[in-house]
Amino acid sequence: MRVYKKSLVGFLVLLFICVFGLFLVRIIPMYIVKESPILQGTYTCDKLPFTSMVFDLNNDYTFYYYNFDEIDKGTYSKGTDNEHFINSSKFQNTKILNNGKKLTFTIIMDGETYLFKQIDRLPIINFETDD
Structure with missing residues (x-):
C-alpha cells in the first residue's frame, strides 16, 4: 500500500510539473519577447x-x-x-x-x-x- 501511495504522489507531482511547464511556455514569451507594433x-x-x-x-x-x-x-x-x-x-x-x-x-x-x-x-x- 505504501508503494502505491508513493507512486500516486510521484505521478501527481509529475503531472503538476507538466501542467505548470505548459503554462510557463505559454505565458513567459509574452513578457520576454517584446513585439514591435506594426502600423495599421x-x-x-x-x-x-x-x-x-x-x-x-x-x-x-x-x-x-x-x-x-x-x-x-x-x-x-x-x-x-x-x-x-x-x-x-x-x-x-x-x-x-x-x-x-x-x-x-x-x-x-x-x-x-x-x-x-x-x-x-x-x-x-x-x-x-x-x-
Whole structure:
C-alpha cells in the first residue's frame, strides 16, 4: 500500500510539473519577447487638420496619404523596433517613429515634426471629394 501511495504522489507531482511547464511556455514569451507594433489603421494630425495617413497591412503594406488637395499612394515597411519606412512619389524612404502603446507616430515633413494619432484601427480609404 505504501508503494502505491508513493507512486500516486510521484505521478501527481509529475503531472503538476507538466501542467505548470505548459503554462510557463505559454505565458513567459509574452513578457520576454517584446513585439514591435506594426502600423495599421487611419491616423490624423492636429497640426494638419485636412491630412490623414492610412496604413493597410492586409493589402501588401499599402500606404495612403491624403491632404486637402493631394492624394499619394505607396508602400511601407517595418524597420527596427519602432521604425517604419514609407515609399511613394511624395515620400522616398521616409522614416516614421511609431509609439504603439499610445497609438501615435511622428514623421518629419518639410523640416517639421508632426504627431499623428490613430483614429481608427481599420484603414479607412475615402476617395470622395466635395465638388
